[in-house]
Amino acid sequence: MNGLLLVARREVATQIRTRAFVIGLIVTGLLVAALSFAPKVLGGDGDTYKIGLVNSQQLPLHTAAPDIEFEWRKFADEPAAKQAVLDGDVDAVLVDDARVLTDGEIETELGVLMQSVNREFKLGAAGVAIPPLEMQSVGADTRYESARRGIATVLVLVLFMLIIGQVVMVAMGVVEEKGSRIVEILLSSVRPWQLLGGKIVGLGVLGMINLVVILAVGLGAAMASGLAAEFPPGIPGLVAAVLAWFVLGYAFFATLAAAFASLVSRQEEVNSVLTPLTMVIMGTYFVSFYSTNDPTGTLATVMSYIPPFSSMIMPVRMAATEVPMWQVGLSMAAMVLGVLAALAFGAKVYERAVLRTGARLKLGDVLRSR
Secondary structure, three states, X not given: OHHHHHHHHHHHHHHHOOHHHHHHHHHHHHHHHHHHHHHHHHHOOOOEEEEEEEXXXXXXXXXXXXXXXXXXXXXXXXXXXXXHHHHOOOOEEEEOOOEEEEOOOOOHXXXXXXXXXXXXXXXXXXXXXXXOOEEEEXXXXXXOHHHHHHHHHHHHHHHHXXXXXXXXXXXXXXXXXXHOOHHHHHXXXXXXXXXXXXXXXXXXXXXXXXXXXXXXXXXXXXXXXXXXXXXOOOHHHHHHHXXXXXXXXXXXXXXXXHHHHOOOOOHHHHHHHOHHHHHHHHHHHHHHHHHOOOOOOHHHHHHOOOOOOHHHHHHHHHHHOOOOHHHHHHHHHHHHHHHHHHHHHHHHHHHHHOOOOOOOOXXXXXXXXX
């Protein structure tokens, strides 16, 4: 174990001081912060709200918000108005000058405007205390739907870029040590599994640093921009889950990447030997991206239990919708078994191939060798 930690410490110390790592970390942080402020900056003025009326008068909302456009539409009865709300034809409907119908929670800006203007308008006419408008949702509670979809989409991109980036770094590091024969010197001091494990752990720590920075900057910028107010509850739990799933996914793919990379001695051959693994990662990415729009669908649900797809799909489902804890636990247990299988397979291939330089080795020959 001391040998593994020694190799891991060497990997971290070597990579963390490089200019590429530092610049990449700074650029990533700036991009995440920019994305968090983008909705506020790009949103700006010029919003338009469509409001329906049923037995009600128009409220002078334009006097309180002259930069916002309001479109009014009258309905003959409440059922017709409800259908218009559910169809998305209007943002809200004022009924009997007392109730506001919406699909889910009303948008904060519109709700505040209607409450304040209604109070001032009626108070000026009656000169008595005016009760607030009653907000009534006529559809499912979709207040966090758009926020969940946005978080899930960003999560897909972050996990994909980090996993594939760190996996390639592991593979390139293995080939570099093998091609330069440094691996022979290292294996005189540590065992093959310690060298393999140390490289995976060390580069995994760097990936974790990147992920923590992305999450911290993203959450901090979201709170500063006010975007965090639209986040669903349970964000701390989701952050913890994302970190855990990243560790499992990275461990699986990085172990296999190191094993496949040990079959070649030149860095020019890394891309070809990693093609099957890269295709699996790409497949996981595409299914995860699809899951952002249909997190409860059959494809997303089934694939979230199958390693290694579950390492990216399940956290995306958790971000996009409510997932029962038993499903999360079952998926994680299956992924842990997948990681253990990958470690056993990868360690065997790495130990038998890493010292054999020259032409590219065939995986079947390596597995049959002793």
